[in-house]
Amino acid sequence: DTEVTQTPKHLVMGMTNKKSLKCEQHMGHRAMYWYKQKAKKPPELMFVYSYEKLSINESVPSRFSPECPNSSLLNLHLHALQPEDSALYLCASSPRADTQYFGPGTRLTVL
Amino acid sequence: QKEVEQNSGPLSVPEGAIASLNCTYSDRVSQSFFWYRQYSGKSPELIMSIYSNGDKEDGRFTAQLNKASQYVSLLIRDSQPSDSATYLCAVNENEKLTFGTGTRLTIIP
Numbered sequence: 001d002t003e004v005t006q007t008p009k010h011l012v013m014g015m016t017n018k019k020s021l022k023c024e025q026h027m028g029h030r031a032m033y034w035y036k037q038k039a040k041k042p043p044e045l046m047f048v049y050s051y052e053k054l055s056i057n058e059s060v061p062s063r064f065s066p067e068c069p070n071s072s073l074l075n076l077h078l079h080a081l082q083p084e085d086s087a088l089y090l091c092a093s094s095p096r097a098d099t100q101y102f103g104p105g106t107r108l109t110v111l
Numbered sequence: 112q113k114e115v116e117q118n119s120g121p122l123s124v125p126e127g128a129i130a131s132l133n134c135t136y137s138d139r140v141s142q143s144f145f146w147y148r149q150y151s152g153k154s155p156e157l158i159m160s161i162y163s164n165g166d167k168e169d170g171r172f173t174a175q176l177n178k179a180s181q182y183v184s185l186l187i188r189d190s191q192p193s194d195s196a197t198y199l200c201a202v203n204e205n206e207k208l209t210f211g212t213g214t215r216l217t218i219i220p
Contacts, residue, residue: 031206042199042210043155050206090154098143098203102154 003027004103006091012109013081021076021106023091032074033100034066035090043090049074081110113138115202117211126220130187134200134211137181143203144176144183148196149213155199159185190218 004025013019023032031050035043047066048055054066063085067075074091086109092100114137124130132146143162147155159174161167161183167174173186183202187194195218200211 042212045207048206055206088154094206098206099145099157099160100201100208101157102147105154 004091004093004101006089006103006106008106009104010107010109012111013078014111015081015083017081018077018079020078021089021091021108023074023076023093023103024072025093025101025103026072027093027095028071029093029095029101030071031094031096031100032068033092033094034064034074034076035092035102036085037088037090037105047076078108081108083110086110113141113202113204113209115200115209115211117198117200117214119212120215121217122214123217123219124190126190126192126218128190130190130194130216130218132185132187132198132200132214132216134183134185135181136183136200136202136209138202138204138209139178139181141202141204144174145201145203145208146172146174146183146185147199147201147210148194149199150196187216192218192220194218 034046037043046060049068065077089106091103094100146159149155161174161176171188175184197213199213201208
């Protein structure tokens, strides 16, 4: 079983809203990731939680903040986003921080 | 800067033929290599991983790795219309994947 779940599937938000994306896996994987993917581009890594340690892509703006409440759950908190943040947000998990399995993604639109 | 390069395509292949997708990478210390398939509007799906030089076969898919040439490829035999998708090559180092830009493959019935 390599299922990673993400909610919601779609999200439309205004630039002043605060929202959160949720990612969950019950495979005992020790690493979880957030990616952003724009149309016709490859996924771009935003954050990594690996063995309870957070790594940040320094190019990611502070209006995105990750939270890892436990080893199965990874949230991405969104605040004061811009229209250019509209994208497909992908969560992935990995049993050994190498092979990554992606969730279905959240399609985010910022108005 | 670590780079993973793929021909963006589109690559058109007749149904039943072999599709050949190529990828080169710049970082010699990379140890893990992956092929993902991504349908339009969907998330990437892992189809092959390879860690050692040589060929690895799984059904209609064969991954080939040549670390000396820094080259990894994916062959799809007996191509089907359902194989039409974008194929992403990814290279792992230090727990992070670097993706190529992807090759768009179209199988022509």
